[in-house]
Structures are given as structure tokens and as C-alpha cells.
Amino acid sequence: MDSQRLLWGDRQCEVCREELFCEGLFCPTCQREIDKLLYPVASRNEGYLLASMYHYDGLIRDLLRKMKFQEGRYLSRFFAGEIVRFLEENEIFAEAVSWIPMHRRKERRRGFDHAKDLAVETAKMLDIPFLPILRRAKPTRALYSLTAKERIGELKGAFEAALKEDERLWLVLDDILTTGSTVDEAAKILQEATIVNFVFLVIAR
Numbered sequence: 018m019d020s021q022r023l024l025w026g027d028r029q030c031e032v033c034r035e036e037l038f039c040e041g042l043f044c045p046t047c048q049r050e051i052d053k054l055l056y057p058v059a060s061r062n063e064g065y066l067l068a069s070m071y072h073y074d075g076l077i078r079d080l081l082r083k084m085k086f087q088e089g090r091y092l093s094r095f096f097a098g099e100i101v102r103f104l105e106e107n108e109i110f111a112e113a114v115s116w117i118p119m120h121r122r123k124e125r126r127r128g129f130d131h132a133k134d135l136a137v138e139t140a141k142m143l144d145i146p147f148l149p150i151l152r153r154a155k156p157t158r159a160l161y162s163l164t165a166k167e168r169i170g171e172l173k174g175a176f177e178a179a180l181k182e183d184e185r186l187w188l189v190l191d192d193i194l195t196t197g198s199t200v201d202e203a204a205k206i207l208q209e210a211t212i213v214n215f216v217f218l219v220i221a222r
């Protein structure tokens with residue numbers, strides 16, 4: 018066994034399966050491809066901040082798709098690391114972590130909720146609590162195939178607040194932002210429940 022292997026163990030790049038002699042999950046080539054997709058944008062909507070870290074494209078899209086399957090669940094730890102880095106860079110000092118939940122029937126079918134995985138791992142790394150602040154009150158159809166007006170109708174009554182009158186700064190996570198309507202609806206429900214300090218952060222949009 019050569020000294021490189023002794024030092025780094027027998028590991029492979031998560032994307033290209035090339036032998037890995039560095040920290041992290043990716044070889045330098047794949048890491049560069051991932052870095053090219055960085056897309057840290059933030060917009061302030063009706064009194065709340067919505068931020069994203071990456072473009073939903075290329076390797077990021079592949080990794081997020083993989084994370085939706087049981088064998089890719091461990092990737093939530095990598096993305097949680099990215100979330101923590103993003104929060105530090107942007108001086109966002111979250112006090113509690115939550116997520117945009119999927120409907121329990123969907124969660125049962127899939128076996129887990131990958132957005133919740135992100136919240137659990139992020140909370141662990143930041144050593145702050147994670148709790149559900151939203152519940153899915155009804156299942157919704159896939160929104161990407163609907164018009165803007167249909168989306169609003171579909172989302173009406175989709176969420177309920179799971180907490181009330183909480184003053185902590187909440188970090189609310191999701192993997193992908195397809196349209197802003199889900200986040201808008203979630204924000205409305207939180208504000209109605211007097212939870213007013215929250216930041217939505219998605220991995221990619």
C-alpha cells in the first residue's frame with residue numbers, strides 16, 4: 018500500500034469513482050464542476066429572506082436526485098455542510114432549524130423526507146434544535162405542470178403551522194426551489210402563526 022492510500026484510505030469520488038486522495042466526497046475535477054454551479058442569490062419577499070446556494074443543473078442536479086433515494090440519503094450530510102458554510106459566510110445566525118415537509122403519505126411511500134434529513138444534519142452541525150414548524154395538511158399535485166393560478170389554488174390549505182408565537186430565528190430548508198409559490202404559501206402560514214423570524218434556504222434553484 019502506498020503512502021497516499023495509507024493517509025486517505027480506500028475512497029472514491031462520489032461522482033466519477035476516481036480514487037480519492039483529498040478531504041470531502043469529490044475529486045478536484047468534480048469539485049470544480051460543482052463550484053461552477055454556485056449560485057448564492059437571495060431575495061427579500063414579503064418580509065422574509067429566500068436564499069439559494071446552487072444552480073439546479075449538472076452535478077448538483079444529479080446529487081440532489083440521488084439524495085431522494087435511500088442509498089443516497091447520506092448526501093444530506095454533505096449538503097448540510099454546505100448549508101453551514103453558507104450561513105457563516107452570510108452571517109445568518111439561525112437558532113432553530115426546520116424544513117418544508119412533504120405529505121405524510123408521500124413520506125411513508127418513500128420511507129423518509131429528504132428535506133427533514135437536511136434539517137436534522139444541519140441542526141446537528143450547528144448544535145441547535147430542529148423541529149417541525151409546518152405540517153402538510155393535504156397532499157398536493159406536482160406544481161411544475163400547473164399554471165401560476167392553478168398553483169395558488171393547489172397550495173391553498175396545504176400547510177398548517179405546527180408552532181405558534183415563536184421568536185427564534187428559524188432556518189427553513191428545502192432541496193429545490195421550482196416555483197416560489199410553495200415558499201410564499203409556507204411564509205404566509207408562518208406569519209399568521211406569529212412566527213416572523215425565518216429564512217428559507219434551498220440547495221438549488
Ligand SMILES: [Zn+2]
Binds near residue numbers: 031033035043
Ligand atoms: Zn470525480
